[in-house]
Every structure is written in C-alpha cells, then in structure tokens.
Amino acid sequence: MSDTLAGVAVVGSANLDLVVEVSRPPLVGETLLGRSGGRFAGGKGLNQAVASARSGAPTRFCAVVGEDEAAEVLAETLADAGVVAALCRSAATPTGVAYVLALDGGDNSIIVAAGANAELSSEDAVAGVEGAAVVLAQLEVPAASVAAAMRAARIAGACTILNAAPAQQAAIGMLADVDVLVVNETECVELGGVERLHAAGAEVVVLTQGAGGVTLHRAGQDPVHVAAFPIDPVDTTGAGDAFCGALAASIAQGADMEAALVRACAAGAVVAQQLGATTPQLSPASIAALVSSR
Numbered sequence: 001m002s003d004t005l006a007g008v009a010v011v012g013s014a015n016l017d018l019v020v021e022v023s024r025p026p027l028v029g030e031t032l033l034g035r036s037g038g039r040f041a042g043g044k045g046l047n048q049a050v051a052s053a054r055s056g057a058p059t060r061f062c063a064v065v066g067e068d069e070a071a072e073v074l075a076e077t078l079a080d081a082g083v084v085a086a087l088c089r090s091a092a093t094p095t096g097v098a099y100v101l102a103l104d105g106g107d108n109s110i111i112v113a114a115g116a117n118a119e120l121s122s123e124d125a126v127a128g129v130e131g132a133a134v135v136l137a138q139l140e141v142p143a144a145s146v147a148a149a150m151r152a153a154r155i156a157g158a159c160t161i162l163n164a165a166p167a168q169q170a171a172i173g174m175l176a177d178v179d180v181l182v183v184n185e186t187e188c189v190e191l192g193g194v195e196r197l198h199a200a201g202a203e204v205v206v207l208t209q210g211a212g213g214v215t216l217h218r219a220g221q222d223p224v225h226v227a228a229f230p231i232d233p234v235d236t237t238g239a240g241d242a243f244c245g246a247l248a249a250s251i252a253q254g255a256d257m258e259a260a261l262v263r264a265c266a267a268g269a270v271v272a273q274q275l276g277a278t279t280p281q282l283s284p285a286s287i288a289a290l291v292s293s294r
C-alpha cells in the first residue's frame with residue numbers, strides 16, 4: 001500500500017430497505033400478515049461504507065441516488081455515520097429500493113429494484129476511489145464501473161477488495177486487479193469454487209460461512225479458519241456488509257489479515273443482533289468488546 005494514500009473508499013449501491021418481520025415468505029397468490037416493519041438505509045455499498053466508518057476508518061462513498069425523499073434518508077444515515085458521501089443525483093430514475101423479509105431465526109429474503117444504482121458511471125467510480133488506501137466494491141452497480149474503479153485503485157497502489165455479491169461472471173475478469181475477494185458459499189459455487197478463483201488470479205479468497213465463520217484461502221497456503229462469534233441473530237440483513245466494511249477499515253488501519261478477519265466477524269455479529277442493515281451499535285468499542293470476549 002502506498003504511503004500517500006489514506007482511508008477507505010467504497011463504490012457501490014445505495015437502497016432504501018423496506019423491511020417486514022415475518023415468519024416465512026408468502027406463497028404465490030397469498031397475502032401474509034407480517035409483524036413490525038420499517039424503512040432503513042441499505043444497499044450493499046452504503047452498508048459497507050457505514051460499517052467502515054463505524055469501525056473507525058475515514059471513509060468515502062460513491063453512489064447514484066434519485067432526486068427523491070428516499071435519497072434524503074440515505075444521505076442522513078451516511079452523515080450520521082461520518083461517511084463523506086459523493087452521491088450523484090439521477091433526475092430520471094428513483095433511488096434503489098430493496099424489499100426485505102426478515103424471517104424468523106434471523107434469515108432474510110431480499111428483492112432489489114436497482115433504480116439509480118444502474119447509472120453509476122466508470123468516470124464517477126474512478127473519481128470516487130482517488131487517494132484511498134483501501135478500495136471496496138460489490139456488484140449491485142454496473143460491473144464495468146466496478147472494474148474501472150478496481151483498475152484505477154490498483155494502478156494507484158491501493159489495496160483492492162471485491163465483494164462479489166451478487167455473484168456475476170464479470171467478477172472473474174476483474175480478479176487481476178483484486179487483492180482480496182470476499183464471497184459467501186453460494187457466490188463461491190456460482191463463480192466456480194476457490195480453486196477456479198485462485199486460477200483466475202485471486203490470490204486471497206475470503207469465504208464467509210455465516211454461523212460457520214470464515215475461511216481465508218491464500219493461493220499456495222493452507223486455509224485458515226476464523227470462528228464466528230456465537231449470537232442470537234435478530235436480522236442478518238447487512239451482516240455480510242458489516243463484515244466487508246470492517247475488514248476494509250481494519251486493513252486501512254494496518255491490521256494483518258487474520259486480525260482484520262476477527263474484527264470483521266465481530267462487526268457482522270454486532271449488526272446481526274439489530275433490525276436493519278446499519279446500526280449505531282457498531283463502533284470500535286463494540287467490536288473490541290466482542291473480540292476480547294473470545
């Protein structure tokens with residue numbers, strides 16, 4: 001990592017999450033009564049930026065939102081978390097919306113209407129990562145823009161982290177510019193498995209396994225497993241994003257990979273114990289408390 005670079009830059013999606021707590025998804029043709037519901041800031045990019053900032057790293061976020069009230073909700077959440085947000089406004093398209101079913105036991109089902117997220121340009125993405133020591137992106141925005149940001153960050157000497165969520169084959173073509181690839185078990189299978197990812201250029205693959213913890217796969221080395229923190233989950237929406245954001249923050253703060261993964265697991269556990277994908281309960285102190293409880 002170059003000495004002239006600082007902080008974390010996140011490029012990605014910003015959504016308004018419409019969350020309903022319900023015991024199971026509805027069947028086709030069925031109307032189901034949920035329990036409580038709510039509107040929360042969301043989107044994998046926004047969630048990751050908030051988690052990075054709440055983990056203690058100076059954090060910037062680049063995204064596209066609409067000219068609507070939802071965008072104001074998102075801007076407020078980013079400001080509350082201390083994220084420096086470069087939100088482009090689309091006059092033509094509304095802010096992205098996610099319909100989230102928070103199911104019993106902490107699982108969820110999510111449908112996303114991308115809206116303005118589909119308009120994130122390569123130019124904006126490249127500008128958004130300039131000067132950052134760690135660059136983090138996901139795949140809810142145009143893949144070409146993510147690829148351009150990763151390329152620019154790599155050339156500048158930043159550490160690049162790609163969370164290939166949702167899984168897209170386009171991720172494979174970016175791996176030469178990616179220092180750390182984060183995938184869950186489903187995404188890993190969709191992209192062909194750890195060995196294929198190594199063969200395609202991913203030196204470091206972090207496989208997240210929910211309550212099973214995470215496994216660090218470094219090409220040519222034995223895998224290293226990091227256990228999850230035991231919790232009673234309330235809503236796992238955004239737990240994976242908190243993991244990615246805290247991972248980026250820890251690397252920017254100089255932690256080694258294994259220590260960064262422990263802190264990232266703790267951040268995911270903090271978020272999973274609250275409703276919504278971002279939570280003020282996430283802080284350097286709450287992460288440290290969980291880490292030291294081990």
Ligand code: RIB
Binds near residue numbers: 013016042043140
């Ligand atoms: O990872 C969780 C996020 O996925 C939600 O906040 C939702 O907006 C979707 O992008």
